[in-house]
Amino acid sequence: GDSVTQMEGPVTLSEEAFLTINCTYTATGYPSLFWYVQYPGEGLQLLLKATKADDKGSNKGFEATYRKETTSFHLEKGSVQVSDSAVYFCALFTGGSYIPTFGRGTSLIVHP
Amino acid sequence: DAGVIQSPRHEVTEMGQEVTLRCKPISGHNSLFWYRQTMMRGLELLIYFNNNVPIDDSGMPEDRFSAKMPNASFSTLKIQPSEPRDSAVYFCASSSDPGGGTDTQYFGPGTRLTVL
Numbered sequence: 001g002d003s004v005t006q007m008e009g010p011v012t013l014s015e016e017a018f019l020t021i022n023c024t025y026t027a028t029g030y031p032s033l034f035w036y037v038q039y040p041g042e043g044l045q046l047l048l049k050a051t052k053a054d055d056k057g058s059n060k061g062f063e064a065t066y067r068k069e070t071t072s073f074h075l076e077k078g079s080v081q082v083s084d085s086a087v088y089f090c091a092l093f094t095g096g097s098y099i100p101t102f103g104r105g106t107s108l109i110v111h112p
Numbered sequence: 113d114a115g116v117i118q119s120p121r122h123e124v125t126e127m128g129q130e131v132t133l134r135c136k137p138i139s140g141h142n143s144l145f146w147y148r149q150t151m152m153r154g155l156e157l158l159i160y161f162n163n164n165v166p167i168d169d170s171g172m173p174e175d176r177f178s179a180k181m182p183n184a185s186f187s188t189l190k191i192q193p194s195e196p197r198d199s200a201v202y203f204c205a206s207s208s209d210p211g212g213g214t215d216t217q218y219f220g221p222g223t224r225l226t227v228l
Contacts, residue, residue, distance in 0.1 A: 034216070036219075041221075042222075043116070043203050043205075043219030043220050043221050043222050044155075044205075044217070044219040045218075045219065046217075046218075049216065098143070098160060099157060099160055099168060100217060102154075104154040105155065
């Protein structure tokens, strides 16, 4: 079946540091890939997505590129802020499937 | 749009009591999902409705859990009787008709359930 593997957290960084959160997947067919973010006390919200190979999703300074050859969708940001502290979930959705597959989530803590 | 609305936001109850969680999806969305989130197990899908019909309830832990969607704008998740191990944050999410593989899920703020 489909699966998503994320790096374990927490990831702890200082403000303005470079961020990478790794995400790899296995899927039948050609999935769409998503990053969701969950701020403390809130529900998940879509951060960015990519629907086909080599697409780059971007939002709020975050980027991720859909790499079919390595089955990866790593999340990056050039300079993190304290306000980016949250849990980040990688997810996939395969056409024909009704249910998305989420990773376990990676906690990011950014210190001033 | 107000987004997905869940109530209550917090619920504290005693073991053995009945608990009902409520969800109002985004207007026009015809898919609804109930999730449970815990530190140990992460985010788990409990049940999925499409056009008010339960399509997949394989994630419902046991018979103590039940979910209904009587109309397109309302769903409930009921636990009877509740147990301490049911303590978690329960999320409702909605989306437009899936199958195209590009659908975004919109999550509510969650209900934090504590069973004493």
